[in-house]
Amino acid sequence: MLPDLKLAPLRYLLSIIDTGGFHAAAKQLHRSQPAISMAVRDLEERLGQRLFEKGNGKAVLTPFGRWCEPRFRELVAHHDRVCRDALAIASQQRGRVDIAAVPSVASRLMPTLLAGFLEAYPGIDISLQDGHSERVNEMVLKGEVEIGITSLWLPDDALTFEVLLHDDIGVVCRDDHPLAQKDALHWHALKPYTLIRNGTSRLLEGSPAEELLKNSTLYISNMISLTAMLEAGIGVTTLPRLAFQEEHDRLRFIPLSTPHLQRNMGLLRRAGQTLSPSGEAMQTYLLNQLRDAS
Amino acid sequence: MLPDLKLAPLRYLLSIIDTGGFHAAAKQLHRSQPAISMAVRDLEERLGQRLFEKGNGKAVLTPFGRWCEPRFRELVAHHDRVCRDALAIASQQRGRVDIAAVPSVASRLMPTLLAGFLEAYPGIDISLQDGHSERVNEMVLKGEVEIGITSLWLPDDALTFEVLLHDDIGVVCRDDHPLAQKDALHWHALKPYTLIRNGTSRLLEGSPAEELLKNSTLYISNMISLTAMLEAGIGVTTLPRLAFQEEHDRLRFIPLSTPHLQRNMGLLRRAGQTLSPSGEAMQTYLLNQLRDAS
DNA sequence: TCCAGTGGTAAGTTTTGCTGATCATATTAT
DNA sequence: ATAATATGATCAGCAAAACTTACCACTGGA
Numbered sequence: 001m002l003p004d005l006k007l008a009p010l011r012y013l014l015s016i017i018d019t020g021g022f023h024a025a026a027k028q029l030h031r032s033q034p035a036i037s038m039a040v041r042d043l044e045e046r047l048g049q050r051l052f053e054k055g056n057g058k059a060v061l062t063p064f065g066r067w068c069e070p071r072f073r074e075l076v077a078h079h080d081r082v083c084r085d086a087l088a089i090a091s092q093q094r095g096r097v098d099i100a101a102v103p104s105v106a107s108r109l110m111p112t113l114l115a116g117f118l119e120a121y122p123g124i125d126i127s128l129q130d131g132h133s134e135r136v137n138e139m140v141l142k143g144e145v146e147i148g149i150t151s152l153w154l155p156d157d158a159l160t161f162e163v164l165l166h167d168d169i170g171v172v173c174r175d176d177h178p179l180a181q182k183d184a185l186h187w188h189a190l191k192p193y194t195l196i197r198n199g200t201s202r203l204l205e206g207s208p209a210e211e212l213l214k215n216s217t218l219y220i221s222n223m224i225s226l227t228a229m230l231e232a233g234i235g236v237t238t239l240p241r242l243a244f245q246e247e248h249d250r251l252r253f254i255p256l257s258t259p260h261l262q263r264n265m266g267l268l269r270r271a272g273q274t275l276s277p278s279g280e281a282m283q284t285y286l287l288n289q290l291r292d293a294s
Numbered sequence: 295m296l297p298d299l300k301l302a303p304l305r306y307l308l309s310i311i312d313t314g315g316f317h318a319a320a321k322q323l324h325r326s327q328p329a330i331s332m333a334v335r336d337l338e339e340r341l342g343q344r345l346f347e348k349g350n351g352k353a354v355l356t357p358f359g360r361w362c363e364p365r366f367r368e369l370v371a372h373h374d375r376v377c378r379d380a381l382a383i384a385s386q387q388r389g390r391v392d393i394a395a396v397p398s399v400a401s402r403l404m405p406t407l408l409a410g411f412l413e414a415y416p417g418i419d420i421s422l423q424d425g426h427s428e429r430v431n432e433m434v435l436k437g438e439v440e441i442g443i444t445s446l447w448l449p450d451d452a453l454t455f456e457v458l459l460h461d462d463i464g465v466v467c468r469d470d471h472p473l474a475q476k477d478a479l480h481w482h483a484l485k486p487y488t489l490i491r492n493g494t495s496r497l498l499e500g501s502p503a504e505e506l507l508k509n510s511t512l513y514i515s516n517m518i519s520l521t522a523m524l525e526a527g528i529g530v531t532t533l534p535r536l537a538f539q540e541e542h543d544r545l546r547f548i549p550l551s552t553p554h555l556q557r558n559m560g561l562l563r564r565a566g567q568t569l570s571p572s573g574e575a576m577q578t579y580l581l582n583q584l585r586d587a588s
Numbered sequence: 589t590c591c592a593g594t595g596g597t598a599a600g601t602t603t604t605g606c607t608g609a610t611c612a613t614a615t616t617a618t
Numbered sequence: 619a620t621a622a623t624a625t626g627a628t629c630a631g632c633a634a635a636a637c638t639t640a641c642c643a644c645t646g647g648a
Binding site: 005007078 | 298299358365374
């Protein structure tokens with residue numbers, strides 16, 4: 001029913017109007033003049049009405065042509081707009097990435113990383129939200145975010161995980177604690193002291209140091225509370241290095257040498273779900289930055 | 295710089311989304327399946343990003359594809375809208391004609407003509423304005439209206455004139471006037487009576503009856519006033535039949551048989567200016583209606 | 589009358605887009 | 619398991635579309 005008006009002939013038409021002639025339009029469009037003539041004639045046949053008439057040798061728009069002109073202009077402009085936007089997104093010049101990260105990463109790692117990314121990709125909008133491991137998993141799984149940054153939780157075939165960095169586990173205690181001056185610790189050294197468990201303590205599970213957990217009677221999930229406990233000298237805890245906030249000048253972080261425990265921080269994505277162009281940009285940027293660093 | 299997104303591939307893409315598969319889309323579009331595949335691949339190459347990915351054998355939109363879908367939908371819809379409107383106008387199903395007519399035509403002829411036109415072309419808007427001969431000429435010349443209906447004024451190469459009907463000149467007098475009972479008149483019969491000239495009196499110029507004008511001392515341009523004068527029995531006048539309002543039961547119209555004078559009413563257009571499709575419709579309608587009648 | 593414009597026309601070539609057959613792969617049924 | 623039936627991808631061949639070159643017809647101004 002509806003004939004397809006191809007864009008090229010519409011452009012020809014507009015160019016003829018703008019330049020005032022078939023020859024001039026042909027030059028402007030890098031086409032031969034007959035190509036223009038034929039395209040216009042074809043367009044006229046599709047519409048069933050003449051668009052140009054010859055007034056004293058020159059081509060002049062018919063009333064119908066004058067009616068068409070602004071609509072064709074709009075249509076071509078619309079096309080160009082869509083096309084330009086699509087290319088901008090495809091070429092990672094514009095877009096949006098939604099990221100979820102575990103609090104330690106969000107606060108310790110992301111600020112500088114995102115600053116660099118923002119500079120490299122000024123057109124891409126970023127949304128970063130933090131949440132504990134399970135919440136990050138969930139957000140990635142539900143498609144609320146494209147990329148999650150977390151330690152590997154449960155292997156799940158609906159998710160893919162790519163390691164970014166290894167985060168050493170260590171002991172945190174107050175600076176006047178007997179352990180505070182050591183450079184490295186064997187887990188045995190912790191036995192005499194009160195161990196405060198926290199959300200990351202499960203990282204000890206499956207290692208020799210797991211025994212320590214059995215003797216711990218205190219569990220604090222909130223980081224602020226945990227810090228306060230440690231500052232009060234109530235006991236010691238274990239934390240990944242990234243989760244330890246170095247700004248606290250009364251607290252010390254001592255790496256655990258035996259066993260040498262790490263949590264694998266990495267990039268979590270939905271399996272089988274390709275990234276948006278901007279997500280792709282973010283992923284490669286993060287991989288480059290963090291792979292280089294380790 | 296900007297690649298041209300042709301409409302057909304966009305339609306293919308949308309059809310794939312709607313039908314949920316390449317094969318189904320191919321059937322819907324009456325194309326072979328490879329045609330769809332190739333068009334999509336070409337589109338992907340132009341944009342520099344994949345639009346579909348294979349998830350479990352089926353094709354699923356990528357995030358980029360999901361971004362594109364609504365814009366492509368809009369663009370295609372825009373095209374179809376413009377296309378449909380243009381075709382409607384070209385096929386004279388919609389549009390607008392501006393007409394100017396001399397008062398006699400506007401009030402005596404146009405009402406029934408336009409009623410018929412409105413029925414035949416329900417989608418076309420009409421604007422009719424009346425004015426004296428010179429004003430009609432001017433409106434056509436300036437492009438304020440496409441079509442004028444008037445008696446031929448001065449031949450002008452910027453205007454084309456096509457005769458529609460011949461309007462007989464006659465004498466108008468009160469029903470108790472000595473001439474009132476005649477069926478036809480020789481101009482000599484008018485000599486004894488007071489002749490009131492009016493705007494149409496120039497039609498007598500160049501004919502034997504021109505002599506009558508020289509003896510007339512009264513000129514009334516306004517039709518209402520003229521009618522009042524005649525009703526008062528002040529004298530007689532000459533008028534084209536169309537300009538004589540038959541509703542006045544005290545006035546009579548007697549055709550002038552010698553000389554047999556007519557004014558040629560016709561269709562006035564700008565020379566070298568083709569009509570809009572709706573103007574074309576109006577012109578042919580008027581020609582058919584009035585040519586048949588005469 | 590010629591000359592420099594205009595746009596239109598015709599033959600030939602390149603490009604594009606399509607079909608039909610075939611392939612690789614995954615899901616479903618037997 | 620294995621066959622049957624989906625999915626989409628690939629390739630060769632062909633036909634239609636679009637373009638180019640060369641030429642024609644017409645107009646308006648030197």
